[in-house]
Amino acid sequence: MTVSQKLLPGVPLVESMLFKASLDDMGLTNSERDIAIQLNEKGFAVLDFPDEDLDARIERIKAELTPLYDFAFWREHGWEANTGMRVQDAWRTSEDVRAIATNQAMLDLLSKLYGRRAFPFQTLNFPVGTQQEVHSDSIHFSSAPERFMCGVWLALEDIHEDAGPLVYYPGSHKWPIIYNDMIGRVVGTSTEAFAQPPFEASWQALIEATGTQPEYFRPKKGQALIWAANLLHGGSRQKDRGRTRWSQVTHYYFDDCAYYTPAFSDPLAGNLDLRDILDISTGKPAPNIYVDRPIAEVPRRSAVEVESPAPPAPRPSPWASLLPAKTPKDFDPARYLELNPDVAASGINPRKHYARHGASEGRPYK
Numbered sequence: 001m002t003v004s005q006k007l008l009p010g011v012p013l014v015e016s017m018l019f020k021a022s023l024d025d026m027g028l029t030n031s032e033r034d035i036a037i038q039l040n041e042k043g044f045a046v047l048d049f050p051d052e053d054l055d056a057r058i059e060r061i062k063a064e065l066t067p068l069y070d071f072a073f074w075r076e077h078g079w080e081a082n083t084g085m086r087v088q089d090a091w092r093t094s095e096d097v098r099a100i101a102t103n104q105a106m107l108d109l110l111s112k113l114y115g116r117r118a119f120p121f122q123t124l125n126f127p128v129g130t131q132q133e134v135h136s137d138s139i140h141f142s143s144a145p146e147r148f149m150c151g152v153w154l155a156l157e158d159i160h161e162d163a164g165p166l167v168y169y170p171g172s173h174k175w176p177i178i179y180n181d182m183i184g185r186v187v188g189t190s191t192e193a194f195a196q197p198p199f200e201a202s203w204q205a206l207i208e209a210t211g212t213q214p215e216y217f218r219p220k221k222g223q224a225l226i227w228a229a230n231l232l233h234g235g236s237r238q239k240d241r242g243r244t245r246w247s248q249v250t251h252y253y254f255d256d257c258a259y260y261t262p263a264f265s266d267p268l269a270g271n272l273d274l275r276d277i278l279d280i281s282t283g284k285p286a287p288n289i290y291v292d293r294p295i296a297e298v299p300r301r302s303a304v305e306v307e308s309p310a311p312p313a314p315r316p317s318p319w320a321s322l323l324p325a326k327t328p329k330d331f332d333p334a335r336y337l338e339l340n341p342d343v344a345a346s347g348i349n350p351r352k353h354y355a356r357h358g359a360s361e362g363r364p365y366k
């Protein structure tokens with residue numbers, strides 16, 4: 001067990017303030033160690049997706065999903081027309097999408113990086129750029145404790161710079177997660193249909209205030225990018241609609257958390273939008289756990305019989321011997337100097353001298 005897991009079990013290892021002190025005990029190979037450091041410092045890491053059958057899977061996924069997208073309509077109207085160029089949870093029908101989402105080497109890697117078992121809970125398949133505004137996934141799908149969530153963006157073809165590549169802001173994962181109360185919003189009284197727009201101005205302001213420059217993911221087919229829960233990212237503008245941008249995103253959670261949507265929650269007011277999460281790897285629901293038990297079973301403090309410890313025995317102040325003694329009532333400064341000529345010669349105030357030194361040295365004063 002690492003020092004971070006021991007002292008901060010509710011913080012993902014790779015996002016922990018104790019990450020460096022824990023790194024040697026995380027059981028990582030050299031290449032995994034590089035990934036861990038990238039993810040910790042920059043909020044993302046790039047790797048070759050560990051699947052020998054990937055090319056064949058990609059061909060099958062494209063063949064299977066192509067009929068679901070209306071490319072002609074999209075080319076004419078663009079993404080804004082809500083053209084549905086997005087298939088969510090294709091893993092339910094496509095064995096290959098599911099195989100990518102549940103890739104065991106990825107799950108093992110993520111589990112090591114976060115210090116808890118990783119599991120996929122959602123897939124998204126896009127054939128073109130999304131042009132999704134820059135955002136943090138933490139407002140959409142978060143966890144308590146926070147940051148036990150990450151995304152993996154897999155290129156199903158070489159991605160061209162004009163095809164609207166994924167854009168992200170290195171280091172932004174370390175910024176505070178922006179919640180409703182921070183943007184002055186009570187979601188229970190708000191009428192916005194979509195989760196994200198109310199937050200966008202604040203994220204932009206953070207980017208500008210820090211002068212953080214965007215980076216664009218221009219992968220070769222088969223390369224993947226892992227990103228941390230709070231890394232700001234989005235789909236950049238697709239300059240050329242003659243191109244495709246085939247990708248699969250898999251979102252992962254980790255065991256033993258409560259899973260919820262912060263954008264639709266006012267938690268301190270008791271408005272909690274908990275999620276019913278399905279673990280794609282086991283096909284079973286992932287229970288909402290608060291620290292060590294189902295969230296519904298967390299007792300109120302008032303229901304607990306509090307142990308009252310016996311009052312502690314009085315003990316002497318450890319400083320007592322260091323405190324200056326007081327001069328006695330019958331202390332005569334002139335007499336003290338007369339009896340202690342070395343003190344007189346030193347010019348020190350006789351009362352101070354007696355209190356600090358004379359008393360403990362047993363010097364005469366009358």
Ligand SMILES: O=C(O)CCC(=O)C(=O)O
Nearest residue numbers: 130131132166234235249
């Ligand atoms: O692929 C993109 O352009 C953005 C995807 C994204 O933000 C996500 O899946 O969380």
Ligand SMILES: [Fe+2]
Nearest residue numbers: 135136137233
């Ligand atoms: Fe996202």
